[in-house]
Amino acid sequence: MKNLLRGRLFLGALSITTVLVIYVVVTNQPDNNPSLLPPISLIIGSFFTNLEAGTLLDALSASLFRIFLGFLCGTTAALVIGCLVGWYETVEYLVDPLIEAVRPIPPLAYIPIVIIWFGIEEFSRVLLISIACFMVCVVNVIAGMKNVPKVYVDAAATLGASRIQIFRTVAIPAATPFIITGYRIALAAAWTTLVAAELIAAPNGLGYLLQEGRRYFLTDQVMMIIVIIGVCAFSMDRAFRAIQKRLMVWSEARE
Amino acid sequence: MPEIKVNHLSHTFGKNTPAALTVLDDINLTFPSGSFTSIVGTSGCGKSTLLKMMAGLFVPSDGEMTLDGDVINGTDNRRGMVFQQDAVFPWMTVAKNVSYGPRLRGASRAEQAEIEAKWVEMVGLKGFEDRWPRELSGGMRKRVDIGRVYANNPDVLLMDEPFGALDAQTKERMQSDLLKTWNQTKKTVIFVTHDLEEAIFLSDRIIVMSARPGRIRHIEEVSLPRPREDAMRLESEFLDIKRKLWGMLEH
Numbered sequence: 092m093k094n095l096l097r098g099r100l101f102l103g104a105l106s107i108t109t110v111l112v113i114y115v116v117v118t119n120q121p122d123n124n125p126s127l128l129p130p131i132s133l134i135i136g137s138f139f140t141n142l143e144a145g146t147l148l149d150a151l152s153a154s155l156f157r158i159f160l161g162f163l164c165g166t167t168a169a170l171v172i173g174c175l176v177g178w179y180e181t182v183e184y185l186v187d188p189l190i191e192a193v194r195p196i197p198p199l200a201y202i203p204i205v206i207i208w209f210g211i212e213e214f215s216r217v218l219l220i221s222i223a224c225f226m227v228c229v230v231n232v233i234a235g236m237k238n239v240p241k242v243y244v245d246a247a248a249t250l251g252a253s254r255i256q257i258f259r260t261v262a263i264p265a266a267t268p269f270i271i272t273g274y275r276i277a278l279a280a281a282w283t284t285l286v287a288a289e290l291i292a293a294p295n296g297l298g299y300l301l302q303e304g305r306r307y308f309l310t311d312q313v314m315m316i317i318v319i320i321g322v323c324a325f326s327m328d329r330a331f332r333a334i335q336k337r338l339m340v341w342s343e344a345r346e
Numbered sequence: 347m348p349e350i351k352v353n354h355l356s357h358t359f360g361k362n363t364p365a366a367l368t369v370l371d372d373i374n375l376t377f378p379s380g381s382f383t384s385i386v387g388t389s390g391c392g393k394s395t396l397l398k399m400m401a402g403l404f405v406p407s408d409g410e411m412t413l414d415g416d417v418i419n420g421t422d423n424r425r426g427m428v429f430q431q432d433a434v435f436p437w438m439t440v441a442k443n444v445s446y447g448p449r450l451r452g453a454s455r456a457e458q459a460e461i462e463a464k465w466v467e468m469v470g471l472k473g474f475e476d477r478w479p480r481e482l483s484g485g486m487r488k489r490v491d492i493g494r495v496y497a498n499n500p501d502v503l504l505m506d507e508p509f510g511a512l513d514a515q516t517k518e519r520m521q522s523d524l525l526k527t528w529n530q531t532k533k534t535v536i537f538v539t540h541d542l543e544e545a546i547f548l549s550d551r552i553i554v555m556s557a558r559p560g561r562i563r564h565i566e567e568v569s570l571p572r573p574r575e576d577a578m579r580l581e582s583e584f585l586d587i588k589r590k591l592w593g594m595l596e597h
Contacts (some may be wrong), residue, residue, distance in 0.1 A: 096509075110448065242432070242433045243433060243435060245401075245403055245427070245429065245433070246423040246427070246433035246435075246491075247426065247446075247497075248402075249401050249402070249403070249421050249426055249427040249504075250423060250426065250446060250450065250495070250498050251421070251422055251423025251447055251450055251498065252450050256450055260446070260450070261435070263458040264435070264437040265437070267437070273575060283584045311560065335443070336403050340478070341436050341437045341478045341479075341480065342436065342437075342480070343436075343480045
């Protein structure tokens with residue numbers, strides 16, 4: 092088991108190193124144009140320049156704030172509505188067609204209408220992220236509620252549980268694996284939407300720095316921000332997996 | 347005293363349609379308080395359906411069932427049920443599973459702890475209180491299931507082929523242990539099975555059902571002495587009953 096883990100870490104490190112080495116080799120070619128493919132030293136330099144100027148931390152905090160708020164609103168709404176739709180058939184027949192009809196629309200398609208209605212204020216950006224989180228999360232919550240094994244529901248009922256008690260003590264815990272997966276996918280969707288929303292209209296944020304990098308031809312800055320987004324999204328997902336593992340201590344399949 | 351009565355009960359799936367299928371036809375039964383009754387029959391005889399109706403999980407199309415004169419209408423904590431499938435909640439430890447019913451009705455922590463200690467020991471799982479169900483074998487999970495139903499203190503225990511998925515040795519041990527527990531509590535038990543040996547070993551009375559539509563074919567009083575020992579399974583009286591009932595089942 093330990094050997095296997097070490098082997099896994101090694102292989103993971105190997106693939107990342109390989110890509111880095113190839114990048115270094117390519118950027119060291121005499122005919123490489125550093126404006127298109129900036130060497131790693133320039134990318135790191137851009138990181139420190141932006142860090143010292145304070146622009147990076149400003150952008151990061153603005154973006155993280157939007158992510159957290161949007162994620163929180165979107166997933167909370169998804170949890171409430173998903174539970175109701177998945178548990179009460181009347182609500183399902185009422186709301187499910189609506190969700191199914193709206194679901195295939197990419198969240199970015201709402202950008203124009205959100206800008207028309209709410210302008211390019213902070214609210215619009217958070218709203219877009221909320222929509223994105225809600226859409227991917229709600230589907231998982233509904234699936235979780237629908238997949239509650241019937242024998243658990245029957246067992247609770249014959250032990251004297253009321254409908255609402257079954258919901259609280261059986262349906263919610265049984266659906267937790269699905270719900271957590273929904274939250275994880277929502278987090279990924281939050282990052283995707285964030286950058287798109289900030290690319291279009293934002294006075295700050297990581298997406299804004301990307302846009303600025305393009306405008307002033309600062310390829311090193313663009314590259315640097317891409318790496319930052321990757322690292323942030325990756326570490327947040329890892330944190331989520333740790334939470335998942337803790338909550339799912341009872342489950343046979345904990346991934 | 348808690349006594350279950352089944353009066354002129356019939357059930358037809360898809361009643362008043364061309365595809366109507368009658369699974370139970372005019373069933374009349376009385377299950378006296380404190381008795382152990384088994385219902386046997388080949389698959390499709392409606393025995394599980396009948397049991398689910400007594401639990402309140404299923405509404406018959408005609409007739410009614412009463413518990414102590416009260417018409418059974420929906421589920422409640424007076425009739426506990428053990429299912430063939432694994433119904434132990436995987437997100438609760440052994441102890442929390444056992445005290446689930448009392449907790450629903452607002453038992454205090456002290457009461458819950460007392461119930462947990464009593465029933466975990468009664469079903470032979472002492473030392474496993476804080477384990478997750480995934481860490482237990484199939485037989486042990488069935489013990490949790492039985493302990494959970496007993497801890498809820500129902501008037502009647504309904505068991506739907508509870509040992510159907512267990513290996514032969516585990517099954518025999520579970521049967522002996524079930525009888526021990528039954529002997530200490532004297533609760534009314536209605537036990538559905540397709541295993542004749544199991545039915546004879548456990549019961550005071552065996553109801554044999556025939557299929558399509560489900561009807562009562564025969565009622566056998568089992569006069570083997572109690573407590574029942576494993577060796578009885580090979581005695582001639584036991585085997586005589588088995589032979590007689592075997593001939594009645596449609597093979």
